[in-house]
Amino acid sequence: MQITIRTHHVDITPALKEYTQKKVEKLEKYFENTQEILIELDVVDTADNNKSQVASGHIKASQATLFAEESSKDMYASIDLLMEKLEIQLRKHKEKLRSHKKESMKRTISEIGDTATGSGKKQVAISDDEKLYIAKPMTAEEAADILELEKTKFLMFRNSVTEEINVIYPVKAGVYGLIEP
Secondary structure, three states: OEEEEEEEOOOOOHHHHHHHHHHHHHHHHOOOOEEEEEEEEEEOOOOOHHHOEEEEEEEEEOOEEEEEEEEEOOHHHHHHHHHHHHHHHHHHHHHHHHHHHHHHHOOEEEEEOOOOOOOOEEEEEOOOOOOOEEEEEEOHHHHHHHHHHHOOOOEEEEEOOOOOEEEEEEEEOOEEEEEOO
């Protein structure tokens, strides 16, 4: 993560630079995929003297660029307020990415029926709470036994004979379908 601190109309003291650096480094615990952070400190002449010390921040993170700005009569207070805003934005962005990832994890596996028998497509939905895959290699018969015990809609397993990933599903009582690559 690259951190840049720039000033306008302000002579940055070593204490102010170190304070800003420490605050910015704490942001990394909220979102570790941050590529670049630019902090700008400025003194703005306004009619309201309480709002003359301005701190703004630009964060370039994965899939987003975040911006926040705060002002007060004290530069340290402006930096604190800015960091609070950036922290909230980073949390929201991280949660947004997490929710999009969960949505993409929900898939539908379609089984293409045998065209010779005239059967059509059959949809089987994947549920997060079901056990879907067993990594230990096994035969189709062993997978059918597990499927019967687990009472799930289907089971992915590594076929010990072919070393390929297969899917087994119940067709009717005691009859199972097998999808092979």
